[in-house]
Amino acid sequence: MSSISLTRFLIEEERAGHVNPDLRLLIEVVARACKSISVAVGKGALGGVLGDVIASGAASINVQGEAQKKLDVLSNEILLEANAWGGHLAACASEEMDHSQPIPDAFPRGAYLLLFDPLDGSSNIDVNVSVGTIFSVLRCPEGVEQAGDEHFLQPGREQVAAGYCIYGPSTMLVLTIGHGTHAFTLDREQGSFVLTQKGMRVPEETKEFAINVSNQRHWEAPMQRYVSDLLAGKEGPRGKDFNMRWIASMVADVHRILTRGGIFIYPWDRKDPGKAGKLRLMYEANPMAMLVEQAGGAASNGRERIMDIAPSQLHQRVPVFLGSKKEVAEATRYHLEHDANPA
Numbered sequence: 001m002s003s004i005s006l007t008r009f010l011i012e013e014e015r016a017g018h019v020n021p022d023l024r025l026l027i028e029v030v031a032r033a034c035k036s037i038s039v040a041v042g043k044g045a046l047g048g049v050l051g052d053v054i055a056s057g058a059a060s061i062n063v064q065g066e067a068q069k070k071l072d073v074l075s076n077e078i079l080l081e082a083n084a085w086g087g088h089l090a091a092c093a094s095e096e097m098d099h100s101q102p103i104p105d106a107f108p109r110g111a112y113l114l115l116f117d118p119l120d121g122s123s124n125i126d127v128n129v130s131v132g133t134i135f136s137v138l139r140c141p142e143g144v145e146q147a148g149d150e151h152f153l154q155p156g157r158e159q160v161a162a163g164y165c166i167y168g169p170s171t172m173l174v175l176t177i178g179h180g181t182h183a184f185t186l187d188r189e190q191g192s193f194v195l196t197q198k199g200m201r202v203p204e205e206t207k208e209f210a211i212n213v214s215n216q217r218h219w220e221a222p223m224q225r226y227v228s229d230l231l232a233g234k235e236g237p238r239g240k241d242f243n244m245r246w247i248a249s250m251v252a253d254v255h256r257i258l259t260r261g262g263i264f265i266y267p268w269d270r271k272d273p274g275k276a277g278k279l280r281l282m283y284e285a286n287p288m289a290m291l292v293e294q295a296g297g298a299a300s301n302g303r304e305r306i307m308d309i310a311p312s313q314l315h316q317r318v319p320v321f322l323g324s325k326k327e328v329a330e331a332t333r334y335h336l337e338h339d340a341n342p343a
Helices: 006-015 021-047 070-084 120-125 213-218 221-231 250-260 281-294 325-340
Strands: 089-094 112-120 131-139 159-169 171-176 180-189 193-199 208-210 263-266 297-298 320-323
Touching: 006 021, 006 180, 006 193, 021 070, 021 112, 021 131, 021 171, 021 180, 070 089, 070 112, 070 120, 070 131, 089 281, 112 120, 112 193, 112 281, 120 131, 120 263, 131 250, 131 281, 159 250, 159 281, 171 250, 171 281, 180 281, 208 250, 221 263, 221 325, 250 263, 250 281, 263 325, 281 297, 281 320, 297 325, 320 325
Parallel strands: 089 112, 208 263
Antiparallel strands: 112 131, 131 159, 159 171, 171 180, 180 193, 263 320, 297 320
């Protein structure tokens, strides 16, 4: 069987009526940008791109209140520049920017909105752990002359495409356009993404969970009880032993779950009670939820489906429970039962 490139795959999806020409070309532009980011990540210290961005003698802080890495800024610039002139977008929004950025007047505008986390897991860059780019595509509402932040505030179920690119031992693009989740591996010699797994499936049940247990003392009661029952193993109420995995790079953790199952959890905690969660709904939770659901998994905030949440802010945060369908349902059950009987 001959290899199928990303371009050929998208053309075949277009012929099947699953994607239109503008969306196909937009995805190809994002994929090309990810190849450029892969090169920069691969050079590491040789490219002079490690470490924090320093401004006025201190680390530069982004809109999220986090120290910006040099590769964060470079990745953001690569994605913005690549998508500015293609004619497929009305505006972009990035986790690294306070507000969305409309396509400049000098370039043609399209019908789509692109959101991205240019380099997820960037705190791991300096220790050579896998990081990645996450992206989400929405339709720009009809009749909008210049898209602003408010036009991005659509629930995740309105996404027309989502994906991530993981920069690890191999560079892989994992993509959905609403008809399954598919993995493409970058052939470095040919310079193209090649389909290596069509129709990824997340097993419904699992014995693996990914969570930062160091935050346990800050969790709410149903989360404490849920993880306690997991750790009790065969002798506990779940009746089986669980293994814990935690890479601290969402792309890497979710990629493992898409590959072999599991549940990834970043719950609400009391460390910062003013924030509804750690992860961003628009840049991380929604696109990952779409990918996981299209692979037969589930995604919840502990109480409701993530992709049903109506966003109120561009940088809104949410708790995240995603992965194997039955385990996400079980974790959600703990929270709903507690809400019904808080005592």
